[in-house]
Amino acid sequence: MRIMIVTDQYPPMVGGVPTVTQGLAADFADRGHQVWVVAPSYGARDVNRIEHKVRVHRFSSFEWPTYGDLRIPFLPILPFRKLLKKADPDIIHIHSPVVLGNIAQIVAGGLRKPIIATNHFLPINMSRSLSSDPIIGKPFMYISYSYLVHFCNRCEYVTAPTNTALNLLYKHGLRAPAHVISNGVDLRRFKPGTPDGQLQQRFNLPLDRPLVLSVNRLSKEKRIDVLIDAAAKMTRDAHIAIASTGPYEAELRARVEQLGLKDRVTFLGFITDTDLAPLYRLAHVFAIPSEADLQSLATMEAMGCGLPVVAANAYALPELVHHEENGYLFERGNSVEMAHYLDTLVSDVELRKRMGAKSLEIIAKHDRELVLDQWEALYYRLASEFIEAKERKLRQRMARKYPGYIQPKSHRPRMVNSNKFALDQRFFVDE
Numbered sequence: 001m002r003i004m005i006v007t008d009q010y011p012p013m014v015g016g017v018p019t020v021t022q023g024l025a026a027d028f029a030d031r032g033h034q035v036w037v038v039a040p041s042y043g044a045r046d047v048n049r050i051e052h053k054v055r056v057h058r059f060s061s062f063e064w065p066t067y068g069d070l071r072i073p074f075l076p077i078l079p080f081r082k083l084l085k086k087a088d089p090d091i092i093h094i095h096s097p098v099v100l101g102n103i104a105q106i107v108a109g110g111l112r113k114p115i116i117a118t119n120h121f122l123p124i125n126m127s128r129s130l131s132s133d134p135i136i137g138k139p140f141m142y143i144s145y146s147y148l149v150h151f152c153n154r155c156e157y158v159t160a161p162t163n164t165a166l167n168l169l170y171k172h173g174l175r176a177p178a179h180v181i182s183n184g185v186d187l188r189r190f191k192p193g194t195p196d197g198q199l200q201q202r203f204n205l206p207l208d209r210p211l212v213l214s215v216n217r218l219s220k221e222k223r224i225d226v227l228i229d230a231a232a233k234m235t236r237d238a239h240i241a242i243a244s245t246g247p248y249e250a251e252l253r254a255r256v257e258q259l260g261l262k263d264r265v266t267f268l269g270f271i272t273d274t275d276l277a278p279l280y281r282l283a284h285v286f287a288i289p290s291e292a293d294l295q296s297l298a299t300m301e302a303m304g305c306g307l308p309v310v311a312a313n314a315y316a317l318p319e320l321v322h323h324e325e326n327g328y329l330f331e332r333g334n335s336v337e338m339a340h341y342l343d344t345l346v347s348d349v350e351l352r353k354r355m356g357a358k359s360l361e362i363i364a365k366h367d368r369e370l371v372l373d374q375w376e377a378l379y380y381r382l383a384s385e386f387i388e389a390k391e392r393k394l395r396q397r398m399a400r401k402y403p404g405y406i407q408p409k410s411h412r413p414r415m416v417n418s419n420k421f422a423l424d425q426r427f428f429v430d431e
Contacts (some may be wrong), residue, residue, distance in 0.1 A: 001034070001091070001380070002384070003033050003034070003090065004035075004087055004089035004093065004104075005024060005035070005093050006038045006092060006094045006097045006100050006101055007021045007039050007072065007093065007094075007095040007100065008070065008071065008072070008073070008098050008099060008100050008235050009021065009039075009095070010022060010056075012042065012059075013071070013215045014245055014246065016120070016217075016268065016295075016296070017120045021039075023184075023186075024093075024372075025052070026052040026053070031053050034055075034090065035054045035055065035401055036055045036097070037054055037057065038057065038059070038080065038083070038104070040058060040060075040072065041058035041060050041072045041073075042060060042061070043060065043061075044060050045060055046059050046060055046076070046079070055087075057083055057101070060074050060076075061073040061146055072098070073100055075099065075103070076103065077417070080100075080107055081110075084111060084113070089113065090114075090394070091113075091115075092104055092113050092114065093115075093117075094118070094155070096120075096121075097117065097119070097121065097152070101117070102151070105154060105155070105417070109154075110170070112386075113386075114157075114382050116153045116156065116157045116158070116159065116378070117157075117158050117165075118158075118160065118161070118181075118268045119159075119160045119165055119169060120147065120165075121159065121291050122294060122315070123177060123317050128411055130178060135201065140143045140159070145168070145172040145375040146172070148169070148172070149172045149174050152169060152176055153174065154176075155176055157247075158176045158178040158181055158218055159175065159181045159378075160180055160294065161180070161181065161183045161294055161295035161316070161317040162182070163296065164180075164315055164316035165295065165315075165316060168294075169401065181293065181371060182295065182366045183195065183300070183373065184367065184370070184371030184372070185301055185303075185304050185366050185367070185368055187367045187368065189368075190304035190305050191300075191305060191306075192224070192278065192281070193278075193281045193305070195278075195282050199275060199279065200282050202374070203257065209237050209238050210285065211239050211241055211283045211284050211285075212240045212241070212286075212287050212342055213279065213280065213287070213302070213307075214241070215243040215244055215245045215271070215276075215286075215298040215302070215375060216246070216290055216384065218246030218248045218249045219246045220248050220250050222246075222290045223312065223332075224242060224248070224252055225255060226259065226289040226312075226338060227289045227334035228252060228256055228259065228265060230287075230335040230336075230338040230342060231339075232259045233335060233336055233339035234339045235343055236346050237346075238264075238265060238343075240266070240284075240287075241266050241282075241283070242263045242265065242268065243268040243270065244270065246272050249267070250388065252267075253267060267335075269385060276301070276425065280301060280302050280305035280307065281305055283302070283305075283307055284307070284311045284345070285307060285344060285345045285346060285352065286299065286302035286306055286307040286308070286310070287310045288309065288310075288312065289312050289332075289338060290311075290312060290314065290317070291332050292315065293315055293317055294316050295319075296311075296316075296382065298319060299311065299321070300363055302359075303360070303362060304360070305362050306327060306356040306357070306413070307356055308320045308356050309311075309326060309327035309361060310328050310341045310342055310345065312330060312332040313330060317329070320363075323357050325355065325362075326343035326355045326356070326359040326361075326362055328345075334402055363373065
């Protein structure tokens with residue numbers, strides 16, 4: 001099958017959407033599909049190359065002023081149309097409803113290509129200051145969702161990674177066919193294992209205390225400041241490791257200095273793919289104070305490694321973290337409550353084991369292979385239905401003009417393995 005993935009967020013940008021889109025592209029290519037990715041470049045030149053068997057086309061761009069590292073392309077309408085005609089994809093999967101997503105929707109409509117849109121976005125992702133402003137916050141949210149839902153309603157199908165994310169779209173007027181499909185996690189890679197002592201030494205992490213790990217982009221809406229404040233209020237002896245990078249890093253480091261926590265908090269910086277799973281295995285508790293996750297990839301990875309989780313009771317996090325089962329949920333922004341739950345877990349080994357086992361049970365249904373099967377089934381179904389609709393219109397038009405006209409043989413997308421990827425209607429129950 002020929003698949004085109006369109007996204008405004010793609011590595012080397014750090015974050016959940018870049019990780020998800022790159023993972024999907026590489027996994028589909030490994031399954032024998034032809035895959036194209038359309039994304040922004042990191043400069044004034046277009047860049048085309050093959051990455052992990054994926055044809056990646058990057059268009060020149062500039063940095064989004066209110067969200068560090070997010071790139072906005074310079075409206076490459078004609079080059080995109082040329083690429084789309086050359087690639088001739090069976091399906092176009094849009095992960096960003098902004099510049100490239102809009103261009104893809106406009107051009108694909110003219111060339112009669114089916115489009116799936118996946119929503120990863122909250123208005124707070126674009127601007128935390130505007131979203132939380134007491135005067136313009138509500139109008140900003142309304143305008144943002146009006147735009148997002150209008151975009152989604154012009155697609156053949158819409159998905160979201162959680163029920164929370166999909167229900168937000170329904171609440172604001174989504175009418176297009178839609179379903180929940182998890183972002184998924186590779187449970188062959190993210191699984192319990194023996195801690196790597198050499199990695200612990202390399203990161204200069206203490207051996208004599210429980211380790212609380214947080215892996216999240218260092219931007220304001222992820223609320224790592226709440227975790228740092230909680231570290232200052234904890235009564236039990238534990239160490240906090242903060243992984244990843246982002247535009248808020250300097251302010252967070254300054255906060256650690258101000259609170260005198262240099263001996264209790266370590267910033268690990270960007271973590272390579274090689275070190276990521278072993279890093280989770282060093283931890284005893286995973287912490288996520290974020291207020292802007294429609295599904296947290298890092299939380300799923302931590303759960304896959306058997307960790308209990310302390311998370312903010314915000315947006316979709318309660319779909320992964322079940323209070324008092326595989327962790328605890330605290331009121332968003334409440335560092336006192338977060339500190340209490342962290343103290344509870346770091347001081348009780350048996351509780352951590354029991355909650356970690358429950359994490360493994362909950363995360364099993366998000367296994368990456370199951371998710372890829374769902375995507376493939378959806379792609380094949382939509383591509384076939386789109387072709388059938390075009391053929392039906394052609395038959396009707398030709399029958400009116402030429403009575404007795406016989407339709408030529410259909411050219412539907414070839415399935416890699418029709419037994420393995422047979423269309424399963426359970427994947428497509430609209431909620």
